[in-house]
Amino acid sequence: MKVIRMFLIGMLTLILLTGCWNRIEINDIAIVTAIGLDLTESDEIHLSLQVAIPSKLGSSGPTGGSSEKSTFVISETGSTISEAFSNIQGKLSRTIFFSQSRIVIIGEELAKKSVSHVIDFQTRYAEPRINSFIMFTKGKAFNIIKSMPKFESISAEEIKELAKLGVSLKIYVRDFLNMLLTDGIEPFAPQLTLKPLEVNRNNTSEKTLAINGIAIFKQDKLIGWMSEEETRGLLWLRNEMEKGVITTSVPKDKGGGNISMEITRADVKIVPILKNQDLKMDVHIISELTVIENDSQLNLFDTKVIEDIQKDINTQIKNKVQMVIDKGQKEYNSDIFGFGHLVYQRYPKEWNAKYKNNWEEVFAEIEVTINSKALIRRIGLIK
Numbered sequence: 001m002k003v004i005r006m007f008l009i010g011m012l013t014l015i016l017l018t019g020c021w022n023r024i025e026i027n028d029i030a031i032v033t034a035i036g037l038d039l040t041e042s043d044e045i046h047l048s049l050q051v052a053i054p055s056k057l058g059s060s061g062p063t064g065g066s067s068e069k070s071t072f073v074i075s076e077t078g079s080t081i082s083e084a085f086s087n088i089q090g091k092l093s094r095t096i097f098f099s100q101s102r103i104v105i106i107g108e109e110l111a112k113k114s115v116s117h118v119i120d121f122q123t124r125y126a127e128p129r130i131n132s133f134i135m136f137t138k139g140k141a142f143n144i145i146k147s148m149p150k151f152e153s154i155s156a157e158e159i160k161e162l163a164k165l166g167v168s169l170k171i172y173v174r175d176f177l178n179m180l181l182t183d184g185i186e187p188f189a190p191q192l193t194l195k196p197l198e199v200n201r202n203n204t205s206e207k208t209l210a211i212n213g214i215a216i217f218k219q220d221k222l223i224g225w226m227s228e229e230e231t232r233g234l235l236w237l238r239n240e241m242e243k244g245v246i247t248t249s250v251p252k253d254k255g256g257g258n259i260s261m262e263i264t265r266a267d268v269k270i271v272p273i274l275k276n277q278d279l280k281m282d283v284h285i286i287s288e289l290t291v292i293e294n295d296s297q298l299n300l301f302d303t304k305v306i307e308d309i310q311k312d313i314n315t316q317i318k319n320k321v322q323m324v325i326d327k328g329q330k331e332y333n334s335d336i337f338g339f340g341h342l343v344y345q346r347y348p349k350e351w352n353a354k355y356k357n358n359w360e361e362v363f364a365e366i367e368v369t370i371n372s373k374a375l376i377r378r379i380g381l382i383k
Contacts, residue, residue: 108136136215193211216334
């Protein structure tokens, strides 16, 4: 008995002293910071990986960006993402490590064909994160991830910070997957592009990364794009208008000029209404604003002036929302607003019996009423 006890104590000691058997040293891995996916002319997957150079990540230039290249881009092709990934691994002396990657960028041609296999790889393979930002570009994803950052040490970090600013939509891989799997909503995601740092200098100005509009899908295929202005209408509808500026122009007969206001709060409710077998959507928007600039002659301490400005803002908001609804219904017939899912939540029996199988036709014709109530809460102290 004593021998057995001593044996068990010895085994327990060995277990406690044993390190992590599957530990991977940092010197043995290639840390992927961004993933780019394109379609080749021969209909293969072109996989690009932005890989960090750990020894260069600490060096920075005078503006905060890296004074040396802190990443490199490596790419390969294959009939599947996994095959292209395997081909890349064959060119690297370190094990590819996806867990730190937070950006997935997909080129237009691949998105038009299908993105189901991309989402499948991102969610089925253990390493990639489903809370990575997913974005699309009209050009090649390869060109985006090899671009040089301006403020951060790596361009993937710059893209992530852009997405977190709240001036555009934030869509994660898990969100895109949910939209693919959910009845009554079509997928969409931000559009990433390279824009000139200086306006009116498209050919000579250095370019920087920018989120500029959204990609619109019908099931798993890209069918079109919406502009930055149209995206703001979608932000209202999704109740994600966190930041923004609205400007109202003062007529010349009232002195002219402009008044700009910052959005401090926005609350949106979309309510499906089914009455006498007639289905429609009611959109209710409440906004609070603060005046941040006034170069007009209007007296903002005058209640009537404030009421007139609020009416103009209401008109602007309704027009922006109506613009994006018209494009979704008439041009793309893609329910990126999730109207169908809201109908299912409020009227599940009617959805399954009447609307689910022909929602595409119903959505294109459904009446949408937009109600906006803008409230200017602060006007500043200057009279």
